[in-house]
Amino acid sequence: NAGVMQNPRHLVRRRGQEARLRCSPMKGHSHVYWYRQLPEEGLKFMVYLQKENIIDESGMPKERFSAEFPKEGPSILRIQQVVRGDSAAYFCASSDRDRPLYGYTFGSGTRLTVV
């Protein structure tokens, strides 16, 4: 069991480009959560998805950010027209149910740097 896999680990984008972050949940997990961590800060919730459905996107910026979790393949967090303020670590977590009994499993994150 490879755990939650995120790629790439590091991503550098110029201002105005698009960033695509991928997350493959643990085998058997159908719930995916995206969080963002700014330097010296805790994680901030962005979006919660189940297969083909967005359950809660209350933490997503209204513009430029989108997320999907298709029937087949990884979950994708897309950031269009990146700006310097998007530089952060983006973490994905997965679970086998809503409110897992023993906590969530996190990936190692994607560190996005916008230059």
Next chain:
Amino acid sequence: SQQGEEDPQALSIQEGENATMNCSYKTSINNLQWYRQNSGRGLVHLILIRSNEREKHSGRLRVTLDTSKKSSSLLITASRAADTASYFCATDSTGYSTLTFGKGTMLLVSP
């Protein structure tokens, strides 16, 4: 807004000593969880305590929860250099199925 707030922000101790970190939160919760993050890495789940529990143990970890004060503490006994990391509390609040994290406590354990 931040739900969990850890205290202290940073803690430096010697190997063998105990480390205590505190967390306060603002709203009603289903459970409270503690995670560890090594520098530049992802989060590792340590322990979960439900709102109807007052204390929980796991190896060298001891977590307490006081819902009347909306606070929790994490005690690491007999610390080791490998315990050096940032520790975050996260609350699972009623009505939401996501976590709200505090800013964390940076723990440095010196040999």
